[in-house]
Amino acid sequence: MAHLLIVDDDHAFRDTLAETLQGLGHETVAVASGAEGVETASRERFDAVFLDHRMPGMDGLQTLAALQARLARLPPVIVLTAFSSAGNTIEAMRLGAFDHLAKPISRDAVREVLERALQQSTAVSPSGAADGDDDGDLIGPSHAMREVHKRIGLAAANSMPVLVLGETGTGKEMVARALHRHSARADRPFVAVNCSAIPKELLESELFGHVRGAFTGATGERPGCFRAADGGVLLLDEIGDMALDVQAKILRTLQEGEVTPLGSHRTVKVDVRVIAATHRDLSAAVREGHFREDLLYRLDVLSIRMPPLRERLADIIPLAEHFLRRAAAPDGGEPPKALSADAAQRLLSHAWPGNVRELRNVMERCHALVRHRVIGGADLAIALGAAPRDEAADAPPADWLDGELPAAVEKLERLMLARALAQAQGNRAEAARRLGIHRQLLYRKLTQYGLD
Template identity: 40%
Template sequence: MARPVLIVDDDPVQRRIVEAAVSKFGHETLVADGGQAALDVLDGARGRDVAVVILDLVMPGVDGLEVLKRMREREIHVPVIVQTAKGSIDTAVSAMRSGAFDFVVKPASPDRLQVAIGNAMKVEAYEGEAKRAKKGAAGSLTFKDLVTGSATMERVIQLARKAAASNIPILIEGESGVGKELVARAIQGSSERQGKPFVTVNCGAIPDNLVESILFGHEKGSFTGATEKHTGKFVEANGGTLFLDEIGDLPLDVQVKLLRAVQEGEVDPVGARSTVKVNIRLISATHRDLLQRVKDGEFREDLFYRLNVFPIQVPPLRDRREDIPMLVQHFISRVAPAEARGRITGISAGALAMLKAYDWPGNIRQLENAIFRAVVLAEGSVLTADEFPQIKAQVEGIDESALETADAGRVVPSVVDRTLPVDDGAPEDETPYVGDEAESGMSGRFGLVRALDDRGNVRPLADVESEMIKLAIEHYNGQMSEVARRLGIGRSTLYRKLKELGIEPEEGRSERLAS
């Protein structure tokens, strides 16, 4: 029997139907009659064995969205397939945004359910392989190993190169997932401490009562449970670099000892009779606004100025979208399972445009995970928009017809009509439209959208918006997905605006053709 599938539904009839289908596929099943019961199973002895969760979204008490939230908080990374009714479109979108792997529409066909479970198990198996491979390949990085071509990141690298030439404390700021640790490793790998220890500590992941012991060490018997002597991260990093991630989460009492360690170059292990001298390069990182935490009394001002000697701000991925094609290429060739690397030859223009349109709240870490899953699940040699269901749900929105099409096992058409090699940027034939041929003398098909009326007054926004939508419909030959993407809105928003403005999809085309 394969690893068990956890079925979560408060409806006993629906639960039995899904259980029978999953058992027929050859999987062991576990059942839970509600959200809290599901969390109890995942927290219990069999929780680590669960391969996939099939989760109903609408349940009394702890509903499906709350289960997803609590799984994320507890760092339970089991793929979740959510079940939704045809009318629960907004809930389905929220579930995908909360990290659900896939969705099925009730009543789910056995074939659709089997495909969803198979895909989830395939990704889950390869994720473990990829993590082991990455851990084994970790080594010394330099700035040449940072994948970027954007001007904003080039400025970051210039600052980091200057920082690498000295031993002053560095504070790297930026949102979670932007690559702060990679920048820190590149600084270490380009400095005189290259090849020396690089010790990382996630200050936000350590229980408050253990922070001091983990950072500074302790003597045997110094407190209950201290059965052996522990050297601490400062001593481990001696001669090299200590990277304190999420430094803004350190408790105030530990901040006092950290300040002394930074100032004096020595630490006080818990229970020790003497201090220990250390020679480290300290690099701190945070996604928080440390200055605001100082004002709020949650971070010591003297420690802040000790750490903030050389600040480096790493921008989020949404502010350097030109890096996305290069990162996609890198992740396809480096992160994907070995058996898939030669099979995937590129990414479609539509898929790449969709990735560039998305805001990436999880930044590079989220992009890496998205590419990994897409490569594992792709049937063909080219990644298309359909390999990124979570991103697609948020960039374009999901309507009922899309859900029904997906549930039938077919892909929702995207605006993919060309293929890009993975190291390319945008399609070469995407040229801007620069003016009306009657006014500019150019042979362009489009005119300018007038901002002023005949009296010289600014035209109403609704008129300008209506004209722009009509122009877009005509130019993209009525391909509404492309029209929505070019206008920077979702398809559902586009259709709503068409209705509000009284525009028929063919109206824009006929007006332009008539002219």
């Protein structure tokens, strides 16, 4: 039996969670505010804490920070929120939360997270402070993106190298910037280098710098990106395209914490956190002799995989609306354009080979070219570079647009569930992953719509 603390200002949810935990055989203490939670945890020893994110007065993250400062040993803290975002998930994990879950949370999910929490003896310690939330391109309620947010939060709490993997256009640089923004190095430089865009003969100089006369045209001294990023973060984007001899120098810099500018025999100490990103399979590149195995081991201390957009169906509409809002922002308060039901359906059915970058470009194109307030299916087809479809033959049934919003939402839900099941060939776990929802919710929806 575990001794558990619940901190939540919602009386009904607090009582329901306490009843669930007691039904699982545990003892609970429930309080209604962050201040009460800190005071109670200072007096009693708890095995785990369930902490609401949004509360009046001291919110969940402030409470978590206060618990870190007050307690000699922080128990596993499970942060719960009804309003999840990339920023609050990253910050919660960076501050030492054991997990960050979205409400409502099922009994099975409570049991599963608590079992994991009770196996943990110590929590992740926080380090430093972060600036404002600017993680718009990392938004998304899907399970895949929430796992990315958690990995960013855990990685932001230290300075070890990070390897970010993912297809072109998935947002690997956004991950690197979020790691920097939420780390203790947030007030220090962030420098990004695209290794595939710089010729091999210039990349070494770009990274390590050179002294005057090091080569023809070197009329002055150049510090290089490692020295420019000293104290901060250096992103080596598309590191899989880097030449082997430059890889050897990168490895030495990571091992020794120093660089040698071209044309010089004098080493210069640097304190840089390296984040490497690539769309390539580095293990395959090692086997083919195109990438150093020792460098891969050195970089792959922490890895974060950015899933392609086709695996994040639940994120497509929120991302599209985010990009429309951002496109409208510079236009002096002009309201952002909205998506029609047909446009939303087309977004969900597109393969998105260019991932988030392609989606952003399409939404910016729609903002610039569509003159009316609501983006229709034909507008989107043109923005995607496809011929408009026969609207009469391809549009959803006319009665979709009749009646109240809840009925239309139910019809769209049913369509998405059937489509995900078809794509997953009846595999329910895979269908839930594609939709970005928990399997328990999928089962309930299948029963609700008679698809089980």
